[in-house]
Amino acid sequence: MxxxxxxxxxxxxxxxxxxxxxxxxxxxxxxxxxxxxxxxxxxxxxxxxxxxxxxxxxxxxxxxxxxxxxxxxxxxxxxxxxxxxxxxxxxxxxxxxxxxxxxxxxxxxxxxxxxxxxxxxxxxSLRQRRLVNYAAAEIARQYLAERPEAVTLEQLETICGQDRWSLSRDFRVLFGTSPYRYLTMRRLAAVKTMLRDGSGLADAAFSAGFADQSHMTRQFSKAFGVSPGRWLTLTREAR
The missing domain is CATH 2.60.120.810 (Jelly Rolls)
Structure with a gap:
């Protein structure tokens, strides 16, 4: 899975x-x-x-x-x-x-x-469309895509000008995932790039904004079904 x-x-x-x-x-x-x-x-x-x-x-x-x-x-x-x-x-x-x-x-x-x-x-649904703040959610998405460091809903609330819970709801409706999950996947994408370029696991985890290598490995395995080391081996074998 x-x-x-x-x-x-x-x-x-x-x-x-x-x-x-x-x-x-x-x-x-x-x-x-x-x-x-x-x-x-x-x-x-x-x-x-x-x-x-x-x-x-x-x-x-x-x-x-x-x-x-x-x-x-x-x-x-x-x-x-x-x-x-x-x-x-x-x-x-x-x-x-x-x-x-x-x-x-x-x-x-x-x-x-x-x-x-x-x-x-x-x-x-026109009624649904009126209830969703696309502009605020898109600002949040772009902010998360550009910054791997830790953020909070309170920070996003200030940046987007929308209360945190409405923003969190709208983000899910518009982009199919939560703000935290979106940020996590951006970090994992960065980890993949760094591993392909030769970085070690610990350095990749730190540079991508994870607390440590163990945190990154847990998130990587949960998202992709294999560990970072196993994924890298399979990627090299496929070349």
């Missing part, structure tokens, strides 16, 4: 792709779209002895929000959608590695993806 603070959007190309998600076992077949919500624990394995092939992309919730402009982040029940519009848009992004997508084309597809997700989730 592991999690991402991004959307995981994919398509099964052949076979049966099984995963545990929100207390249920889901089986993805060709012709559907997998949409795992940010920060939701899941795993993945073949559903039959024949194995499976798939492609998946990890899309930042902030990119979806850049299109939605403050409407609640779309949630696909069950993690799999049969919506043909969503499948068509996802296929534009899930390209072969030999056919890279151009930045302009990606932005165009991203706009369609955000709207297709919203339509498939059927969660458009």
């Amino acid at each position: 592991h999690r991402h603070d991004t959307y995981a959007i994919g398509c099964t190309l052949s076979g049966v792709q099984s995963f545990r998600y929100r207390g249920a076992v889901c089986n993805s077949l060709p012709g559907g779209t997998i949409v795992l919500h940010p920060d939701e624990p899941h795993d993945g394995q073949a559903g039959t002895d024949d194995g499976f092939h798939y492609r998946i992309a990890y899309v930042e919730p902030s990119e979806i929000q850049a299109v939605l402009g403050g409407r609640p982040l779309p949630f696909i029940q069950g993690g799999i959608s049969a919506d043909l519009r969503l499948l068509s848009v996802a296929s534009r992004i899930l390209r072969d590695v030999d056919d890279p997508i151009e930045p302009f084309e990606y932005e165009d597809a991203l706009f369609e993806l955000a709207n297709a997700l919203e339509a498939a989730a059927n969660r458009v």
